[in-house]
Amino acid sequence: MTRVTWSNKKLRAPIPRKLLKEHVEGKILKTIDRRAKYLLFRMDDGAVMVIHLGMTGKVGLFQQRKKIAKHDHLRIAFNNSMEMRLNDARRFGSVVVWSQKGAEEQERKFSAKEGIEPFSNQFSAEVLYHLASKRTIPVKSFLMQSRIIAGIGNIYANEILFAARVHPQTSVNVLRKRDWQYVIEAAQTILTRAIAAGGTTISDFLNSSGQPGYFQVELNVYNKLGSPCPECTTLIKKEILAGRATYFCSTCQRVLT
DNA sequence: CGGCGCACCTGAGTGC
């Protein structure tokens, strides 16, 4: 990575310019991993650059000579005429750098406060049942709490609960193990589909088109206020739950008690 | 501690 440049705006936090200069510029990018909704760019010396995309962030590969776009906040050039660009209109995203010295410890601490990965063995009816047993928050809020479960945002929380036929308002402590099993299966199916669509988005970036991935995923309830439920034709309802738009079918999704 | 409300920001859409 031959050169790092940035805008003068801060994201969620100021861009760590000094650390990027010291630990990213001039280094060799070895692998890119993901934990929760964070991207981990690992240098071959052990340093790590962590990027979160917030609501509107996008990372793409571009020719260095291509004109920069409004809201490009970070550019990292490679030694082959390409560069990676982080574009983020609302600036809810973030960039953090762990130097090789403390990276392992920092990653452990970071990972410890992020929730269960939906494709891990921990994402089981047993585990979720126990985590939920003493809590009373609505199941939708529970699914969206990144400290408990990683990677499920508002759109997919809505879609998962529709697929599992669970009402978003249901208090988590009333779900039985078999309800959790439905939720888990729905989550894995829907996230798998979403990831497949996301893969298409990455290709679009290279082709300079740039369609957000979720337009390619078929949504059953999210943003479908007043549309007929695909299962029973009842009109989809919308309510605000914990400040977030919540869509559901009041026939298919019953509040458990 | 758990649960909730709200702040952080820009842009798209809608109604007048």
Added chain:
DNA sequence: TGCACTCAGGTGCGCC
């Protein structure tokens, strides 16, 4: 190429 207003895919802080 107006203006005012609402809403948006996430996270984390402060308050009760």
